[in-house]
Amino acid sequence: MNCWMATVKKEHIIDVKLLSRVMRFVKPYKFIFFASIFFSISLGVLSISRPIIIEYTVDHFIIGKDPEMLLKYTLIMIGLLLLESIFQFLFMYAANWIGQSVIKDIREQLYKKILSFRLKYFDNTPIGALVTRCVSDIESISEIFSHGVLVIFSDLFKIVIIVVWMFSSNVMLSIISLSVFPLLIWATKYFQRAMKSAFEDERSAISKLNTFVQEHITGMKIVQIFNQESQELDNFKKTNATFRSATIKAIWHFSIFLPVIEVMSAIALGSMVWYSGMDMLSEGGVTLGLMMAFILLINMLFRPVRHLADRINVLQRGIVASNRVFKVLDTNEFVNSDGDLMIHEVQGHLKFDRVHFSYIDEEPVLNDINFEVQAGQTIALVGATGAGKSSIINLILRFYNVDSGTILLDGKDIMQYNIQSLRSHIALVLQDVFLFSDTIYKNIVLDKEISIKEVRDAAKAIGLEDFIEQLPGAYHYNVRERGVMLSAGQRQLIAFLRAYVCNPNVLILDEATSSVDIQTEDLIKQSISKLTDGRTSIIIAHRLATIQNADKILVMDQGRIVESGTHIDLLEQKGYYSRLFELQFSS
Numbered sequence: 001m002n003c004w005m006a007t008v009k010k011e012h013i014i015d016v017k018l019l020s021r022v023m024r025f026v027k028p029y030k031f032i033f034f035a036s037i038f039f040s041i042s043l044g045v046l047s048i049s050r051p052i053i054i055e056y057t058v059d060h061f062i063i064g065k066d067p068e069m070l071l072k073y074t075l076i077m078i079g080l081l082l083l084e085s086i087f088q089f090l091f092m093y094a095a096n097w098i099g100q101s102v103i104k105d106i107r108e109q110l111y112k113k114i115l116s117f118r119l120k121y122f123d124n125t126p127i128g129a130l131v132t133r134c135v136s137d138i139e140s141i142s143e144i145f146s147h148g149v150l151v152i153f154s155d156l157f158k159i160v161i162i163v164v165w166m167f168s169s170n171v172m173l174s175i176i177s178l179s180v181f182p183l184l185i186w187a188t189k190y191f192q193r194a195m196k197s198a199f200e201d202e203r204s205a206i207s208k209l210n211t212f213v214q215e216h217i218t219g220m221k222i223v224q225i226f227n228q229e230s231q232e233l234d235n236f237k238k239t240n241a242t243f244r245s246a247t248i249k250a251i252w253h254f255s256i257f258l259p260v261i262e263v264m265s266a267i268a269l270g271s272m273v274w275y276s277g278m279d280m281l282s283e284g285g286v287t288l289g290l291m292m293a294f295i296l297l298i299n300m301l302f303r304p305v306r307h308l309a310d311r312i313n314v315l316q317r318g319i320v321a322s323n324r325v326f327k328v329l330d331t332n333e334f335v336n337s338d339g340d341l342m343i344h345e346v347q348g349h350l351k352f353d354r355v356h357f358s359y360i361d362e363e364p365v366l367n368d369i370n371f372e373v374q375a376g377q378t379i380a381l382v383g384a385t386g387a388g389k390s391s392i393i394n395l396i397l398r399f400y401n402v403d404s405g406t407i408l409l410d411g412k413d414i415m416q417y418n419i420q421s422l423r424s425h426i427a428l429v430l431q432d433v434f435l436f437s438d439t440i441y442k443n444i445v446l447d448k449e450i451s452i453k454e455v456r457d458a459a460k461a462i463g464l465e466d467f468i469e470q471l472p473g474a475y476h477y478n479v480r481e482r483g484v485m486l487s488a489g490q491r492q493l494i495a496f497l498r499a500y501v502c503n504p505n506v507l508i509l510d511e512a513t514s515s516v517d518i519q520t521e522d523l524i525k526q527s528i529s530k531l532t533d534g535r536t537s538i539i540i541a542h543r544l545a546t547i548q549n550a551d552k553i554l555v556m557d558q559g560r561i562v563e564s565g566t567h568i569d570l571l572e573q574k575g576y577y578s579r580l581f582e583l584q585f586s587s
Contacts, residue, residue, distance in 0.1 A: 018319050021326065022144055025102045032094050032101075039091035040154035046084040048161050051296040053077055058289035091154065092146075099145035103138045106325065110134060113329050119399045121331070131214060132207040133328050140203075140321035147314040155304035155311065162301050170290060177272045177298050180264040184305065188312075191257040198250035199317045203324060205243040212239045254313060265302035272298060341416045346409070346425040346505035348375040348536030350396070355405035357391060365391050367559045369405070373552070378537040380547035382577065383556035389540045391559075393508050396538070397426060409506075427504035431511035433491040440468060441475040444498045458501045462530040464493050500531055507537045544581055553577065 026033050053073060061070040114130060166174040216232055276291040350373040357366040366388045373379050381389040394400050395407060398419050407414045414422060435443045444455055452475055459465045467490070471477040479485045479494075486494070499507060509528065528546070531537070541547045548567045555563035555570065555577045563575050570577035 015319050015323070018322050018326070019144075019149070019315075022102070022141060022318075022322050023149075025105050026098060026145075028105070029098050029101050032098055036091055036094035036098065036150050037153065039087050039094060040150065041157060042087045043084060043091060043154055044157040044161050046080055046087065047158055047300060048165055048297070049080055050077055051293040051300070052165070053080070054296065055287075055289035055293035058292055059287050060289075063288065091150075095150045096142075096146040098150075099142035102145060103142040106141060107134060107138050110138070110325060110329060113331070117331070119394070129207050129211050130328070132210045133325050136206060136210075137203065137321035137325050140318045141325065142318075143314045144318035144322070147311060149315060152311045152315065158304050159301060162297050166294065166297060169293070170286065173272055173276065173286065173290070173294055176275050177268050177294060177301070179271065180268050184261065184264050187257065187260050191253050194253045198246065198253060199313070199320050201246040202243070202250055203317075203320050205246040207324075209239050209243045212236060250313075261302060261305060265298065268302070269295065269298050340418055341412065342418055342421045343425055348505050349373070349408075349410050350506070350536060350538075351406075351408040352392070353406045353408065355395065355407060356403045357395060357400065358403055359391075359400070364403075365559050366395075369559075369561060371552075371554055371561060371564065373536055373538070375410075375536055376534055377551040378532050378539065378549075379552045379554060380539045380541055380550040381554050381556060382541060382544065382547070382580065386558075387556040388559040389556055390510060393428070393510055393538065393540065396506075396508065397428065398422060425505045426508065427499035427502045427506075428508045429492070429495045429499050429510065433488075433495040435479050435486070435491055435494065437478070437481040439473075439476045439478055440471070440494060443479065443494060444475075444501060446498070448502075450501055455497070455501055459497055462496065462500055463526045464497055467493060468497075496528075496531060505535055507531055507535055509537070509539045509541075511540055511542065544584055 053076060057070060057073045057077075060066065061073060111134065114134075163174070163178070166177065212235070216236070272294055273291065276286045276294065279286040280288065280291070352369045352371050355366055355369040356364060357369075358364045369388075369392065371379070381392065383389055391400075395402055396414070398414065401415070409417070409422070441452055441455060444450075455475065456465065459468055468474055477485070479491075509531075528539075532539075539547055539550065544567075547553060550567070553563075553565065553567060553570055554561050555575075557576060563570055563573060563577055565573070571581060572578075
């Protein structure tokens with residue numbers, strides 16, 4: 001057994017380092033953990049007591065014809081069985097309780113880590129893969145405790161007790177009963193190595209399946225409008241078949257392994273019964289009670305061995321899953337937030353000084369960006385798609401860090417500010433508004449301590465009160481997932497109200513009027529007027545009609561500022577902005 005364990009460790013069937021890392025999460029629950037170990041030890045002792053009592057009862061009270069003592073010992077066995085059932089319940093409950101408590105802590109730590117990642121990580125990582133890590137992989141880790149390490153300890157303890165008692169009772173019977181164990185150990189080692197590889201393939205396949213389903217359900221409108229249902233079904237069948245093949249591969253190894261154990265158990269039992277029978281016929285030292293005890297013990301011995309293989313499978317599955325979870329926890333894809341300067345009051349003076357930036361090395365997106373916004377001013381960014389407008393916004397919000405240069409807010413490098421403190425003074429309204437599956441009120445306040453009266457007053461101030469009150473339930477109207485119950489324009493209005501109630505010092509509007517109807521655009525223009533009044537505002541717009549009153553307009557092309565000035569100044573320059581204006585208003 002020791003040689004086998006050494007071989008297992010050498011071939012890394014069980015990754016001890018990963019297992020020990022998972023076990024660190026048990027520390028807050030060590031009392032329950034040690035209680036479960038106590039219950040498992042008690043189960044081992046109780047389980048072997050019944051065959052011992054049966055042996056004694058058969059030899060002394062059945063063959064000895066003592067009905068009174070036979071009844072007494074029968075009641076003792078029933079009592080031990082009931083006690084064993086109680087300990088079994090306590091053990092399983094404690095093991096599962098620990099498993100669920102541990103995965104609660106790991107899941108919270110994982111989600112906290114995901115919240116800290118910069119946007120670049122989400123650009124390169126499929127959302128379905130992260131969902132797999134947070135849900136199914138975490139559940140597999142819980143089984144390390146409920147069906148893995150604790151149950152393995154209990155089974156191993158039973159095996160040790162049974163083997164010790166068997167050798168202390170009759171060495172020859174024990175040797176015959178355990179004669180198949182060397183072959184069993186070899187088979188276990190072989191199949192566990194094969195199943196570990198199968199489980200890794202299975203976890204990879206389910207991650208790809210989750211990613212495919214999440215992505216294509218989200219993009220269902222595109223699938224249907226381009227009549228791609230049959231093609232996407234074929235793609236799904238291929239992905240699903242890959243997962244099926246990986247799962248069946250693991251099942252195939254296990255399906256072979258179980259019959260091997262059953263055959264070996266039958267060989268051991270048959271050999272022991274034959275030897276015992278021959279010994280009793282020759283009036284040797286084996287008694288009927290001892291033979292019956294060994295029959296029970298062989299069944300009890302091979303049952304945990306059979307379960308042990310299953311438990312190790314579960315343990316391997318959990319360790320493979322934990323490896324994938326810990327890879328996310330060990331990822332350092334976060335925005336450098338070394339600054340500890342807290343912002344209590346923001347004037348809104350913003351300056352870009354020789355800023356260079358790229359998402360991918362050697363592929364610059366912004367080149368030598370220089371501009372200044374005085375507190376309370378409104379500037380607009382215009383230019384073709386890909387000119388770098390949104391990248392400027394991403395840098396102000398610290399979603400990404402500059403490659404070189406400096407961004408100053410009220411005269412201080414924004415890198416010096418605490419990132420949460422910085423963002424608490426900035427509000428962003430995007431073109432593609434994301435709403436959670438919740439009420440309008442909840443989507444506006446986002447769990448901030450803002451009363452519904454304050455929200456109503458804010459809606460009234462920017463002219464959105466009538467729009468919301470017309471909805472069923474008004475502020476308590478549930479917009480469903482991604483806000484599908486509202487039009488694009490209505491979602492945009494909710495986003496404006498969400499920004500307004502935050503009372504930001506710096507307001508950023510990214511294409512906020514590009515996909516709305518004329519009536520909604522009039523409401524948005526009214527809201528913008530209220531929102532930008534008295535605060536620094538940065539507006540990205542394709543519709544030049546919405547930015548003609550801006551204090552300064554920056555025209556961007558291929559990551560550079562090519563023109564700068566007011567609407568009138570830029571028209572007089574007869575350059576890029578003038579041509580764009582003529583194209584939009586030529587009719």
